[in-house]
Amino acid sequence: MTNGPVLIDLEGKKPASPAEAPPVPETIDLPEGRAMQSVAALATRRPSRLARWFWGLLVALVTAFLSVAAWDFALGLIDRAPLLGWAVAALGVAFLLVLLAIAIKELAAFSRLRRMDALHHAATTALADNDLDAARDVVSRLDRLYSGREITEWGRARLSERSDEQFDAEALLGLAETELLTPLDKAALREVEAAARQVATVTAIVPLALADVVAALTANLRMIRRVAEVYGGRSGTLGSWRLTRAVLTHLVATGAVAVGDDMLGSLAGGGLLSKLSRRFGEGVVNGALTARVGVAAIEVCRPLPFSATKRPSVSATVGRALKGLFGSSK
Numbered sequence: 167m168t169n170g171p172v173l174i175d176l177e178g179k180k181p182a183s184p185a186e187a188p189p190v191p192e193t194i195d196l197p198e199g200r201a202m203q204s205v206a207a208l209a210t211r212r213p214s215r216l217a218r219w220f221w222g223l224l225v226a227l228v229t230a231f232l233s234v235a236a237w238d239f240a241l242g243l244i245d246r247a248p249l250l251g252w253a254v255a256a257l258g259v260a261f262l263l264v265l266l267a268i269a270i271k272e273l274a275a276f277s278r279l280r281r282m283d284a285l286h287h288a289a290t291t292a293l294a295d296n297d298l299d300a301a302r303d304v305v306s307r308l309d310r311l312y313s314g315r316e317i318t319e320w321g322r323a324r325l326s327e328r329s330d331e332q333f334d335a336e337a338l339l340g341l342a343e344t345e346l347l348t349p350l351d352k353a354a355l356r357e358v359e360a361a362a363r364q365v366a367t368v369t370a371i372v373p374l375a376l377a378d379v380v381a382a383l384t385a386n387l388r389m390i391r392r393v394a395e396v397y398g399g400r401s402g403t404l405g406s407w408r409l410t411r412a413v414l415t416h417l418v419a420t421g422a423v424a425v426g427d428d429m430l431g432s433l434a435g436g437g438l439l440s441k442l443s444r445r446f447g448e449g450v451v452n453g454a455l456t457a458r459v460g461v462a463a464i465e466v467c468r469p470l471p472f473s474a475t476k477r478p479s480v481s482a483t484v485g486r487a488l489k490g491l492f493g494s495s496k
Contacts, residue, residue, distance in 0.1 A: 272404050279409065282399040285311070285469040292335045293473060301335035305342045308469060311398050312346060317353070321345035340474030347397075347470060354396045354467075355478055358460030359487035361389035366453030366488055370446045382452060386410065386459055393463045413463050450488060457483040 236258060244251030285307055292300035305325065312318040325345045332338035368381035390413060391406040458480045465472070 275400060275404070276408075278399050279394070282394075282397065282467065282469055286471065289339055289470045293339060293471070296335050298333070298335050298338065301338045302329075304470075305329060305338060308342055308346060311469070315398075317349050318346050321349065336473065339470060343470050343472075343474045347468065348475065350396050351464070351468075351475065351478070354393045354460075354464050355483060357389055357392045357396065358457055358464070358478075358483060361385045361460060362453040362457040362484060362487040365456045366449040368449075369452045370449030378448070378452065382456065386456060389456070389460055390463045390467075393460065394467045397467045397469060399467055409463075409466070413459060413466050450484075453488055454480065454484045457487060 240251060240255045240258060242251075243254055285304065288300065288307075289304045291297070292304055309322055309325070312322060322345070325342055328341060328345075329338060332341055364385045365378075365382050368385075369378040372378065372381070387406055387410055390410050394400065394406075394409060461478050461480055461483065464478065
């Protein structure tokens with residue numbers, strides 16, 4: 167037996183020091199913008215054929231039931247109290263007239279959207295074929311479209327002075343784009359920045375479940391409708407939903423409603439903020455995704471494709487929208 171400690175030599179190796187241990191890898195889940203992902207999935211989801219038949223037949227049955235019930239009620243009331251019965255019948259006729267006015271307004275909104283689509287397609291075709299006559303027709307239609315807009319008055323005057331000096335389609339449409347659409351592009355970008363700021367703020371501050379999804383959906387619907395109004399394609403309720411579906415379907419089809427390379431600056435801010443608060447990081451990325459939807463809405467609603475002017479940058483738009491909101495977005 168030995169008295170005292172026993173030292174065992176491990177093949178001449180020195181025991182590792184805690185200072186020499188490798189660092190523990192830091193795993194930080196970057197925010198993904200789940201609210202905007204949910205909005206995109208909700209807006210682009212197409213019901214099955216069976217579901218469409220179900221809801222269509224249900225609406226038809228309910229409408230028929232209400233119509234017959236209202237008719238019987240009015241006739242019975244006329245028999246019992248003629249004056250009151252005719253008053254109720256007049257209210258029913260007024261209600262039907264209001265419904266007719268709403269339907270006409272929605273049809274006019276769809277007509278304006280189709281006109282903007284046709285103008286955009288004509289401009290794209292004129293550029294591809296270098297057709298000067300087609301380009302002059304597009305410029306003439308643009309001048310009529312914005313004839314009542316004070317914001318384009320100076321640009322229309324400049325375009326009228328210099329249009330005869332252009333001898334190819336690209337130069338003529340580029341002049342129209344620069345003179346007519348530049349102030350409209352700035353107004354549309356302000357709407358996009360306001361929507362991105364609103365979505366980012368609500369996502370970061372409101373802790374209620376699904377509140378961020380509702381806020382994102384509402385803000386994006388309002389943003390797309392206002393962008394369409396800026397370019398002259400005012401849309402009604404159904405038109406706004408159709409336009410929103412068109413924009414988000416395009417983004418989902420191209421994989422753009424996701425975190426990409428053009429959001430690296432925003433993600434840097436989101437990653438730093440997510441170390442302090444997950445919701446702050448989600449706010450930055452949801453705002454960035456809203457800006458991306460807004461830029462796509464500008465491309466869809468704009469009567470001319472981007473040619474002479476540069477397409478808005480998502481990172482720059484997010485930077486302006488979120489500047490000072492969470493300290494910095496970058």
